[in-house]
Amino acid sequence: MKIVIxxxxxxxVLFLVGSILLIFVGTGFWQQMRERTxxxxxxxxxxxxxxxFFRIPEFQGLEQDGKPLALKIPAGSVFHPLHTEHVxxxxxxxxxxxxxxxxxxxxxxxxxxxxxxxVLLEGELEAEEPNKQYILEYTVRxxxxxxxxxxxxxxxxxxxx
Numbered sequence: 001m002k003i004v005i006x007x008x009x010x011x012x013v014l015f016l017v018g019s020i021l022l023i024f025v026g027t028g029f030w031q032q033m034r035e036r037t038x039x040x041x042x043x044x045x046x047x048x049x050x051x052x053f054f055r056i057p058e059f060q061g062l063e064q065d066g067k068p069l070a071l072k073i074p075a076g077s078v079f080h081p082l083h084t085e086h087v088x089x090x091x092x093x094x095x096x097x098x099x100x101x102x103x104x105x106x107x108x109x110x111x112x113x114x115x116x117x118x119v120l121l122e123g124e125l126e127a128e129e130p131n132k133q134y135i136l137e138y139t140v141r142x143x144x145x146x147x148x149x150x151x152x153x154x155x156x157x158x159x160x161x
Contacts, residue, residue: 075130
C-alpha cells in the first residue's frame with residue numbers, strides 16, 4: 001500500500017508542477033502576442049464613428065439613385081472605365097488613406113460555360129459589337145487590406161459610333 005501511495009504522490013506532484021508551468025508559459029506567450037500586434041483589442045469609437053482603420057473604401061460615380069450604373073454607349077466607341085467624358089467619372093476614397101483612385105482595378109466579367117471569368121482590363125474597352133452587354137467589376141483595396149467591389153453594366157446600342 002505504501003508503494004501505491006508513493007507512486008500516486010509522485011504523479012500528483014508531477015501533474016501540479018506541469019499545470020503550473022503550462023499556465024506560466026501560456027500566459028507569457030499570449031502576453032507577447034498581444035504586445036507584438038498592431039491591432040487594438042477593441043475598435044475605438046470617436047463619437048458614433050467607427051475607427052477609420054477598420055473602414056472599407058468607397059467608390060464614387062458607380063451608382064445612380066442607389067443602384068449600380070447601367071450605361072449605354074454607341075457601338076464602335078472607346079470606353080475608358082474610370083473617365084469617359086459625359087458618361088462616367090469614377091473615384092475611390094478611404095477615410096484613412098484619402099483619395100485612392102489610382103489603386104482601382106477594373107475587370108471585364110464574362111461567362112465561359114457555367115463559370116464566371118474575369119480579365120483585368122488595362123486601358124480602354126473598345127466596344128465594337130452592337131447590342132452587346134459588358135459587365136465591369138471595379139475593385140479597390142486600402143492600406144489596411146480592406147477591399148471594395150462594385151459592378152456596372154455597359155450596353156452598346158446598334159447605331160454605331
